[in-house]
Amino acid sequence: MEKQKIEEFFYRNNEQVNNPIIKSFLSDSNNLYLVQKAILYPTDHNKKLVDESFQSHYINVRKIKYVSNLIYFFSLDFDKKRRRLQNRALLILDKGLSEEAGTTAKELIEDASVGTKLDHIVDGGLLDNIEDEQLLKSLQKLTIKQLQILEMIYVKELSIKEIAHTLQTTPQNISNLHRKALNKLKTTLNKKGE
């Protein structure tokens, strides 16, 4: 008898029961129990219980839907904003620096390769500045390349990377040659010291 009454109710309201919000509400066994109770004993109290539960369910669903949309559209807006800012601050090298002047940003970039020509490296620098005769003799025993590297490191104060660029080799190679040159200097100086 009771079962029949419930089944009849659901059958009569088949369309509404298939409404997604009602369906999800009824899929919770607690809610289903409340509804069944309200159908069998349709008192105000029972109906009110169902309503309270349903409204909190409804609000929850709305919240979830809202947050879901929020995340999606917020991420799109965020990226739009980021791209707009990025386009505004583009680095354009051949744009004029001031309104009327002809200089552009790219004309102010320093060319680091100028001035590090190899021509006068050995005769102009390192050896001329040595006063200690023993050291001078030891230095003259080094190869030209080793002398060049020593001069670039200690007289011109270039970085290993820059030297590698000028000599068209790798920084590791420069570092090796540098170490070998120092070792050779050390051994020749030690020998003479004995």
Add this chain to the structure above:
Amino acid sequence: MVIFENRYNEETLTIIENFIPKIKQCLHNTDFQEREDLEQEIKLKIIEKLATVEFQDAPSFWDFFS
């Protein structure tokens, strides 16, 4: 800040936790360098919106069965 300390706090946290996969998925809408920022911004926005937006006017259950 008072809004964030009331009873919605726990509920908001659960919602954010449940939405983490969705957030992660939406992070692909932006550059990879910006993703951490975006994740934080989204979470902040959710907290802000859940605390301020009013979710009311839910219909009565029995309205459906008139």
